[in-house]
Amino acid sequence: MSLQCSVALVGDYKAAVPAHQAIPIALDLASAHCGLNLKADWIPTSRIHNAEAELAPYQGIWCVPASPYQNMQGVLDAIRFARVRGVPFLGTCGGFQHALIEYARNVLGMANAEHQETNPEALQPLISALTCSLVEKTSEIILETGSLFHKSYGTTKISEEYRCSYGPNPDYENTLFDGTLRVTARDSAGEVRGGELHDHPFFVGTLFQPERRALKGELPPLVREFVGALV
Numbered sequence: 130m131s132l133q134c135s136v137a138l139v140g141d142y143k144a145a146v147p148a149h150q151a152i153p154i155a156l157d158l159a160s161a162h163c164g165l166n167l168k169a170d171w172i173p174t175s176r177i178h179n180a181e182a183e184l185a186p187y188q189g190i191w192c193v194p195a196s197p198y199q200n201m202q203g204v205l206d207a208i209r210f211a212r213v214r215g216v217p218f219l220g221t222c223g224g225f226q227h228a229l230i231e232y233a234r235n236v237l238g239m240a241n242a243e244h245q246e247t248n249p250e251a252l253q254p255l256i257s258a259l260t261c262s263l264v265e266k267t268s269e270i271i272l273e274t275g276s277l278f279h280k281s282y283g284t285t286k287i288s289e290e291y292r293c294s295y296g297p298n299p300d301y302e303n304t305l306f307d308g309t310l311r312v313t314a315r316d317s318a319g320e321v322r323g324g325e326l327h328d329h330p331f332f333v334g335t336l337f338q339p340e341r342r343a344l345k346g347e348l349p350p351l352v353r354e355f356v357g358a359l360v
Contacts, residue, residue, distance in 0.1 A: 134359045137172045139172050148194040163356050172184075177204070177207055180209070190207060190218050221339065230255055233255050246295050265291075277325050278313050310327075333354075
């Protein structure tokens with residue numbers, strides 16, 4: 130009998146968003162590969178008022194794309210829950226961006242860390258507009274040897290799809306990535322495209338959307354590793 134696991138998909142579901150179409154397929158492919166009976170629940174951000182209680186039943190948390198979210202604080206609380214409790218976490222696109230904000234505020238004491246999309250006048254625009262938009266773009270990404278990215282893909286060079294216009298502000302890179310939170314994926318120009326926590330069982334974020342491989346019938350390596358970390 131297959132082991133049963135459950136994942137919370139934190140975000141505001143929109144049927145027209147390609148990543149939202151891809152995520153259930155990606156999880157099905159990954160759970161079949163790992164031999165798990167996996168149940169995934171969409172958790173609208175507007176419903177998150179007590180992340181500690183509401184997310185406790187889940188073995189994993191995936192903060193999904195398509196921000197800005199209806200309830201940004203609920204998203205940050207969900208991410209903090211996963212980080213502090215050691216719950217396997219995957220944040221893609223907007224999920225990664227908000228994971229960086231949560232870490233900056235609650236670990237580094239950057240109380241004014243903000244997302245420029247929701248607060249254009251932010252004192253600390255930790256997430257800012259990209260110099261070149263990555264909406265519906267595909268590009269090469271370099272992975273750090275020995276990282277969870279490297280373990281997932283089995284190589285140090287990959288190509289993935291994006292749908293975003295915002296990313297980590299280079300002005301804060303040295304402050305934000307403090308050694309525990311590390312950059313482990315960059316584009317060919319050296320810009321941050323993914324990172325992970327090194328004192329956590331599985332806490333990974335990507336600016337790209339690896340789940341979209343599932344729309345072509347491919348098992349996304351990073352989703353496979355995320356699901357494998359649930360047990």
